[in-house]
Amino acid sequence: MTSLILSTATRFLLPLFLLFSIFILFRGHNQPGGGFVGGLIAAAAFALHAIAYDVKRTRRLLGIDPRNLSALGLLVAMGSGMISLFLGEPFMTGQWLTLSFWPVGQLEIGTPLFFDVGVYLVVIGITLTIILSLAEE
Amino acid sequence: METLLAFVVGGLYAAGLYMMLRRSVLKLIIGLGLFGHAANLLIFTMGGLTRAQPPILFGLPADAAAGVADPLPQALILTAIVIGFGVQAFALVLIRRAVQAVGTDDLDQMKATDT
Amino acid sequence: MGLVSAVLSGFVLALIAPWIYRIARGATGWLLAIFPLALFAYFLSYIGAVAAGDVVRVSYPWVPSLGINLSFYLDGLSLLFAFLITGIGALVLIYTGGYLKDHSHLGRFYGFILFFMASMLGVVLADNTMGLFLFWELTSVSSFLLIGFEHEKESSRAAALQALLVTALGGMALLGGFLLLNQAVGSWEISELVRQGDAIRTHSLYIPIVLLVLAGAFTKSAQFPFHFWLPSAMEAPTPVSAYLHSATMVKAGVYLLARMTPALAETALWTGTVTAVGAVTMVFGAAIAFRQSDLKLILAYSTVSALGIMMMLLGVGTAGAVQAMVVFLFGHALYKGALFMLAGAIDHEAGTRDVNRLAGLRSAMPVSAAAGLLAALSMAAVPALFGFYGKELFYESLAEDYLMPVLLFASVLTSMIFVAVAVLAGIKPFIGETTSSAKQPHEAPISLWLGPVTLAATGLVLGLWPSMVDKSALLPAIHAVLWRPVFLELALWHGLNPIFLLSMATLASGSGLFIFRSRLLRLFSWLDALRDCGPRNGYSLALAGLNAAAQAQTRVLQSGYLRYYLLIVVATATVLSGYKLLQDIESLSFGRLFDVTFYEAAPALLILLAAFMATRVRSRLAAIAALGVVGFSVALVFVLFSAPDLAMTQFSIETLTVILFVLVFYHLPRFAILSSAWTRARDTFVALTAGGLITAIMLKASGVELHPKISTYYIENSVPLAHGHNIVNVILVEFRGLDTLGEITVLAIAAVGVYALLKFWPGKTETR
Amino acid sequence: MKIQLILPLLIPLTTAILSLLAWNWSTGRRAISVAGAFLLLADAAWLLATVWDDGIQVMAMGNWPAPFGIVFVADLFSAMMVVIAGVMGFAVAIYSLVTMDRGRESFGYYALLHFLLLGVCGAFLTGDLFNLYVWFEVMLMASFVLLALGGERPQMEGAIKYVTLNLISSALFLAAVGLLYGVAGTLNMADLAQKLRAPDDANLVTTIAMLFLVAFGIKAGIFPLFFWLPASYHTPPVAVSAIFAALLTKVGVYALIRVFTLLFVQDIGYTHTVILILAGLTMVTGVLGAIAQNEFRRILAFHIISQIGYMIMGLGIFTQAALAGSIFYTLHHIIVKTNLFLVSGVAHFVHGTYDLKKLGGLYKNFPGLSFLFLIPALSLAGVPPLSGFFGKLTLAQAGIASEQYVIVATALAVGLLTLFSMTKIWLEAFWKAPPQLPTEACDAKALGSRAAYYLLLSPIILLALLTLIFGFAAEAILVVSLRAAEQLMNPAEYIRAVLGKTS
Helix, strand or coil: CCCHHHHHHHHHHHHHHHHHHHHHHHHCCCCCCCHHHHHHHHHHHHHHHHHHCCHHHHHHHHCCCHHHHHHHHHHHHHHHHHHHHHCCCCCCCCCEEEEEECCCEEEEEEHHHHHHHHHHHHHHHHHHHHHHHHHHC | CHHHHHHHHHHHHHHHHHHHCCCEHHHHHHHHHHHHHHHHHHHHHHCCCCCCCCCECCCCCHHHHHHCCCHHHHHHHHHHHHHHHHHHHHHHHHHHHHHHHHCCCEHHHCCCCCC | CHHHHHHHHHHHHHHHHHHHHHHHHHHHHHHHHHHHHHHHHHHHCCHHHHHCCCCEEEEEEEEHHHCEEEEEEECHHHHHHHHHHHHHHHHHHHHHHHHCCCCCCHHHHHHHHHHHHHHHHHHHHECEHHHHHHHHHHHHHHHHHHHCCCCCCHHHHHHHHHHHHHHHHHHHHHHHHHHHHHHHHCCCEHHHHHHHHHHHHCCCCHHHHHHHHHHHHHHHCCCCCCCCHHHHHHHCCHHHHHHHHHHCHHHHHHHHHHHHHHHHCCCHHHHHHHHHHHHHHHHHHHHHHHHCCEHHHHHHHHHHHHHHHHHHHHHHCCHHHHHHHHHHHHHHHHHHHHHHHHHHHHHHHHCCCECCCCCCCCCCCHHHHHHHHHHHHHHCCCCCCCHHHHHHHHHHHHHCCCCCHHHHHHHHHHHHHHHHHHHHHHHHHHCCCCCCCCCCCCCCCHHHHHHHHHHHHHHHHHHHCHHHCHHHHHHHHHHHHHCCCCCCCCCCCCCCCHHHHHHHHHHHHHHHHHHCHHHHHHHCHHHHHHHHHCHHHHHHHHHHHHHHHHHHHHHHHCCCCHHHHHHHHHHHHHHHHHHHHHHHHHHCCCHHHHCCCHHHHHHHHHHHHHHHHHHHCCCHHHHHHHHHHHHHHHHHHHHHCCCHHHHHHHHHHHHHHHHHHHHHHCCCCCCCCCCCHHHHHHHHHHHHHHHHHHHHHHHHHHCCCCCCCCHHHHHHHHHHHHCCCEHHHHHHHHHCHHHHHHHHHHHHHHHHHHHHHHHCCCCCCCCC | CCHHHCHHHHHHHHHHHHHHHCCCCHHHHHHHHHHHHHHHHHHHHHHHHHHHHHCCEEEEHHHCCCCCCCEEEECHHHHHHHHHHHHHHHHHHHHHHHHCCHHHHHCCHHHHHHHHHHHHHHHHHECEHHHHHHHHHHHHHHHHHHHHCCCCHHHHHHHHHHHHHHHHHHHHHHHHHHHHHHHHCCCEHHHHHHHHCCCCCHHHHHHHHHHHHHHHHHHHCCCCCCCHHHHHCCCCCHHHHHHHHHHHHHHHHHHHHHHHHHCCCCCHHHHHHHHHHHHHHHHHHHHHHHHCCCEHHHHHHHHHHHHHHHHHHHHHHCCHHHHHHHHHHHHHHHHHHHHHHHHHHHHHHHHCCCECCCCCCHHHHCHHHHHHHHHHHHHHHCCCCCHHHHHHHHHHHHHHHCCCHHHHHHHHHHHHHHHHHHHHHHHHHHHCCCCCCCCHHHCHHHHCCHHHHHHHHHHHHHHHHHHHHHHHCHHHHHHHHHHHHHHHHCCHHHHHHHHCCCC
16 A cells, blocks of 8 residues: 555655644634644544555654543643633633734733644544554454 | 525434434444434524624624624534544444444344343 | 330341351350340330330431331330230240251341341331331341241242232332321321321221221231232241241231221221121131141141131221230230241151141150140130130120121131141140151250240140239230220139030030041042132232233333334334424424525535435445535535534544545445335334424424524624634633533543454454 | 532543553553542532532633533532442442453543543533533443443444434434524523523423433433333443443433423423323333343343333422432432442352353352342332332322322332342342352352452442441431422522522
């Protein structure tokens, strides 16, 4: 299942896909997108890699078991919600930090973004778990 | 359009149910898939349909904001879609295992666990 | 507090009895007997006060929310029963030590029997109907455990089950009766209920109350047609038969009716039912007892008969009848307990209980023979033994009302049989020529004869000097039932009145019955044919019927066919909600049907078309494709109606799903048409009905908007408070972030599941 | 802000995640699981105490006010349910230490157990209808995997029915939520309660209510929607059966009670009568199903259905006393039924079978276990003074007070039949001599060590003790149940707690 064109293309496409997925992730708060779709795109990139090479190489490339990735994602999502608990506010209360990059502008960073990152990680994790283990069958 | 969609939803439910009443386990899961679509469309319809005014306020003048589509059903459906995907993925693999274990996709052969 | 600990300490002792046995071994019975003896002495201390008309009542709130108190009540009736329970209980404990010597479960046996003793005390002392019911059920449970004591015997288990089911049936009825009583008068306390007798008798619930309470009493006291469990219960070790199934537990029903007499009696319903059932039981039990040859069965059926006598007397309910009932009850407990214990001792020594094979044991077992003689004479109601008084009063009470010749006739007949049976069970084994038996009989050890000798001797002593008990113990019991002053003086000699003559005639003809027993049995042997249509068979039939009905129902409902399950579920939903919808079907709104452009209608129609195709196609790939088309068209609808996030997600998910479908089902065969045309027509109908229902609900609901939607809040606050412009996304990660947390959890679990299903299954040995 | 209200969510979730991450470390997983279960129990008790002392607790997630955000609400009913879920989680977590096989352990069993608890606690605590759907799905997904984990053929067959029927339920639930949103424009249950109180179109609301009844009825296992339960409950390892028996149907019961006291009281002449009729039919069909069985676990599974009837009966009668009876009964039943499953597991451990024909001799060889069986078995049958008696008594008394004699008679008669099938187990598995002597492999030694046996018995003893406490100290439980029922019958308190100002 190794096609030279595909594997070469994948080598370029993979980082592009990943960048794009992160873009979609962060843009989600204001434009269509978000952690879920972003995660799917990233997962698709790795799936493509698995098709181009083989599952073993993809697993090595990932460096982390996708199951752990989804567990970590859950942990991130939950953790982002727990920050507010320590401040005496209800679970998942958004905490916002406004960073000024004068003169470029301001960047608002908040726990909901971390939450979305958690979603992103979970989606990558589970999609790859399913696809890779199906492919190994 | 709501009325039309009401019929579409009813049709989807009917088709999904009919599929589930067949003996093939594959038809069963396709039926479940149709059910999922039906439920999503139902919520979408019941939330009220709005044309070409997505609930995205980016660059939207303040007075236009009031007319955007109801975002809540959309959020609900999104959650439902994703959950449905997880369930369906699992159900698919389950059925594959079941077919392997029983040796057929005929549901009538899978009744050993009832009395 | 004394009464409470008198009842409850027995339970504690029951719990530790097995451990006591481990230490004390052979001496356990003697040691444990101290407990009931102490209780006996304790109750004895009340005898003066109770005879003087005092009652003791203690009450502690237990479940006040339901009005249930832990309340106990000691009056003459309770006291009489308490004496029987503790007195005979002590003897039975000693007897057990000899009878079940070295049995591997003897420790448990002691525990059970003490448990029973405490429960039985609870029954007779409880003042709260729920308390009474509690102990009542505990006696059933302990009876179950004791009857099934030889639990590896099939017959023991069956008998235990039978006894439990019959008495629990009654218990259920009794609970119902008590519930209704509480509903009628608003009290659980018996002492309150008996005061409200008039209110109860005129209450609209009176008839069900009486029938339910009677059902409870009749099952417990083995009245026809519920009597059959008692003979079966003879599977139990003999101490159990002597204690539970003759002296105490089976009298609980009698106790209950006596107790409830002031509250419920003196109506035609009560008198008629109780008298009739008692009389039938009396004659029936006696007749069958006469036919038996197993010592224990003879005694069991005669117990049934004796219980019938007591019931009948309660039903008659006159002062004389109640007097007779109490005196008879007391006498019966004495002689029947003795005879049962003797039967056990004989079985133990001679190795058989068959009266036809037993004879001549007097020389080997002189003490037992003496006890047997005394007990049998008491049962036969020979003057100078206590049994005599019960019989005299019994005849007297029926004779005093000349309207009861039938009852009197039946009673005389029964008493005749009692004479014969008494001789058969208490005397015959000891007289005549010794038969060759497998075992060389010896006198039983003291633990085995102490009980019968004590009881039989008591019968003799009290028979000679009845004044020892008549006013102190028996009269207060009678008062407790009648609630009016009566006079009781038991005397050996009343003069040569007709009743005395009748008694003598009974004795003579009863002896005749004994002598001609075998001939009579042959004469009536044709009655054997009736054996298979008794209530016992009713029980078996009911059990078999229950099982058959259960099997049939389960086969039909839990058929194993998933599609039938689905059909039923969907039909239920359709009927339940359709019923309400149909009530105003005319208000469906079709208003916005034509408010649609072509390019909007196209994806909608495509969905319908694809869904239809999915049901028709025969190739699995085509079906999957059809499903995909539905999904993508739904996404199109989302695009058209301002839901870009939804559309995006739907597109990507749908793609992924189709890939998964193909991956998973690549190797499956084509669909076969597995169902008949009729089935498909039926399914089509059901499916269209259910779908139509949903459409109808939607049409109806889209015409209704009761309240403005809450969405304006999100639109207004998304940017200022939640720092986001994509409201859907803001809802997902902020306003309703918890949904999303749950959603990704579902995904994570699904992944665990998929992984486990793919990597871990029986065919696959590799783990991890 | 009361942190104990959110911890029933965070503790199981954290536990589950940590168990997932520790997939390579068996001891760690076990320790995490037991510790997590214990913490959940402790927090649940804390929560219950708080609710008892300070009234209904509310936490608005993300600090978004109701009805716009999702709120967690703990009234006494939900707090009691969370406590009982904690007890069950703890008991089963310990029981699993001995009975769960290595394969399942390493494929995520402990994580799934706590995911299940997460879904259950979330469902008990959420005050938002759609959020309830989400927690239902979490619970269901975890139960799907638990049921199928191991991949044996009976598991697969049972799982297909289980999954399908439960997905139908979810689909109905989702549709009903959509319809209700279309009509009332909100998802918060307190807000819905207010808006549905006097709707212009009661028939439409009732129609939707019936969809909820069927959706939750499937989960609760009421007649005629219970088919998934007997088809599947006896297929997985017994610890899984036990936790299923403890919690799954009860979440359905909880949801039924919640929505039919808070939301759908417009037409109780129809809705609650339907519920009452279904309750009676559920009792009867369930117990008859049990009588027809000859296998320890299958008998128990059918009895769940029968007992669900009692829990629904109080809802159908719809008085405070009746609801208190339902709540009491539910709590009692969870303890007792789980315990029976645990005992059946020990029997299976000893003899390698659940078949009553092949079982026997337990009374002779395991007297302690036998008496531990008797406590829940007699309690289930309603023998006083055990917990079941007070549950039945409360319900029966409430039924008679409402003059619902038929259902009371049914309830009492079904109690008798329950006793019958419990004695059947007793006679066959305990009293009967074993058909053949247990082979060396199946003997008590198969349990490993004595310590393992006692560890196995410890949750059984714990639950038996609870049964006794529920009996002897029935008053304490009843008082709380009555107060909980009062909160359910007068939703004003709930609505005020969630929405702040009164309606």
